[in-house]
Amino acid sequence: MLKRFGLILVSLLLLGGCGQPLATGKVEKVGLLVPETINDQVWGTKGYRGLLQIQSSLGVDVFFKEGMNSQEDVEAAVKEFDRKGVNLIYGHGNEYAAYFNKISGNYPDIHFISFNGDARTKNTTSLNFKGYAMGFLAEWSRATCQKPARLGSSPHMNGSLKSKVFMMVRCLKIKI
Numbered sequence: 001m002l003k004r005f006g007l008i009l010v011s012l013l014l015l016g017g018c019g020q021p022l023a024t025g026k027v028e029k030v031g032l033l034v035p036e037t038i039n040d041q042v043w044g045t046k047g048y049r050g051l052l053q054i055q056s057s058l059g060v061d062v063f064f065k066e067g068m069n070s071q072e073d074v075e076a077a078v079k080e081f082d083r084k085g086v087n088l089i090y091g092h093g094n095e096y097a098a099y100f101n102k103i104s105g106n107y108p109d110i111h112f113i114s115f116n117g118d119a120r121t122k123n124t125t126s127l128n129f130k131g132y133a134m135g136f137l138a139e140w141s142r143a144t145c146q147k148p149a150r151l152g153s154s155p156h157m158n159g160s161l162k163s164k165v166f167m168m169v170r171c172l173k174i175k176i
Contacts, residue, residue, distance in 0.1 A: 029061045030054050031081040031089040033068040033096060047092035074099040082107055089113070100124045 030051065038048035048064060055062040063086060065077040074096065081089055090113045091100060097117020104112055104121040112124045119126040 027058055027060055027088050029084060029086040031086040032064040032092060033074060033077055034066050034092045035069045035095065037066045038064060071099055075103055078103060078107060082110060086110065097126050
């Protein structure tokens, strides 16, 4: 979990190296959009914790909006963030790439980041995470540890990848 947030923080620091610097050259205020809630104990909560880590490590003001699951909601939230001086906005999901691609031209002083999407404009970035190797390892360990051995669904379809990795560690008696 900390590694994911570390990646988010590193992405902030590396934005300047991507040829897409923020207008002022530094992060001033950061916004986070989540499709559901920050209290879901899963994806939204992790995004919110990452936002708090950004706040404490960079010393910037942070803002978040929940229930951002339509183009209209996102546009209203971005407009509000712009009025507050936010110059970096995370859309915590792949659905935000399309939203950000549509509106980014109206906000040249804001950099937009989404996850596992397709960023198409100069002030948008998509951080893409591929879990193929971990998925294979989790499925292999599940098949190895089950009696009789059976291959099944992807770790993304049946339980969380994290729980499958912990099951693999227990099953194979790996010392951490």
